[in-house]
Amino acid sequence: MRVLVTGSRGYLGRSIVDQLINAGHEVIPFAGDIRRADIPSSDGVIHLAALARVRESFNDPLSYYDVNVTGTLRLLKFKPPRFVLASTAGVYGTPRGHVLTEEHPREPTNPYAATKAAAEDALAWTARTGALSATTLRLFNLAGGGDRDDTRVVTRACAVAAGRLPSMEVYGDGSAVRDFVHVADAARAFVLALENSGPGHEAYNVGATPASVADVLAAVHRVTGRPVAADRKPAHPGETGVLRADTAKLRALGWRPAESDLDSLIRSQWAAETTRRTV
Template identity: 65%
Template sequence: MSRQRLSEPFEPIDADAVVHLAGLGRVRESFEDPLRYYSVNVGGTLNLLKALEGQRFLLASTAGVYRPSAVALTEESVREPSSPYAATKAAAEDLVAWAARSGRIGATTLRLFNVAGGGDTDTTRVITRAVAVAAGEVPGMEVYGDGTAVRDFVHVRDVATAFVVALEACAVGESAVYNVGATPASVREVLAAVAEVSGRSVDVTWRPAHPGEVRFQRADVSRLLALGWKPAHSSLDEIVRDQWLASAPGSGPGPSR
């Protein structure tokens, strides 16, 4: 497929399957410009679906669609998007599920938790930011709260494998949803792992927690495991090490502490 804007109509697509990764993905930015996010993430998905007939379709969604919970989230957990970005992903999920129910496509939705490693450049993400601080690429980072909030991290390599496994299980006329996560870790554990791997301290400014901060977010991935998927690269150390090596080429891992 040639490069094309999601806002433009697509010609009919001749392919066995389509993996939809395009879109806008910054939570804070979505509050400032929700109309743009709906136009791209929902309208763009609609434009793409109009060009499909009989293909398998995989949508990359987000764990942000869920209502926060103190227990691991399953695919049946309540959806309650807390940002315009997450709301657009929930709407796109519904759109592709209804398209599958009509028999037009086969739909697979992957709700990605915190994808990391492999040279990510978005320093709004905690691992990417912490590594960039240790590498001297950015001056420091702010942490809101006491650093004990837990998130679920998964290496981008394991996400790529999940795409393949889930798409192979997809059939036209059916739709399925899968969580993709692997390793729960607190912000403090992330900072410690970055210091260990890089041999450098991470300059942190501690701020009061945001009201309503999600304290715990963990994926139940039983459904994806049942398809034969198994995360092979998602230990916190490996995620951080790969991000460090990609972000600070030539530096090499620092001394162990």
């Protein structure tokens, strides 16, 4: 397949491009502004390009709608036979229960997640016309593989252990559990979804390893031999104690995480962090 990948130079995009090439697909990398640039023809699209900062989205919601929704609409107008959209677990909003399935109501609580929900809807309604086969992957917490976003838990913890950052903020006792997945395992999910895309629209959760902040700090110390300096803060009022992904639907397609156990995530990120310091 000739596959157009938007956001191909990003953290997840680079891994997806590698996975597609390894699977024998022809990749059309795209890193421009999809709202204005010419869109090459393809057999399928993996759409990653988006603004993705929750706090920033509160300050500038119009830009988020313009980029995330308008960009998606423009790609859909070209009606590629297969379309895979990167979305976020944030579309679920405040969780009802500890484990989220794809049937959980979507009630986004920030503009970023709201734009992703809107993009999902546009994709699903377009697929309903029979114009294309559509898949949405709702990502939980990406980690490992050389991530450079220091706001992410695993990335920041490794940076603190390396001495590149002074400390890591830990709210409450650090017992809140979230779901993590290695970026390479997430990339495999995108390739699998593209290759198995059928009529209509399907949504899948992408997560792998539940762990608390305390678990992450302990794993970093265990893997690197270096403690992580923690800056303790009061717990966020009303913070959800446990938030996990039900991935049974994705696993039914044959997906299995291979690099997402906590120590592997840490080793992967630590290797990239130490390389970064020596370059």
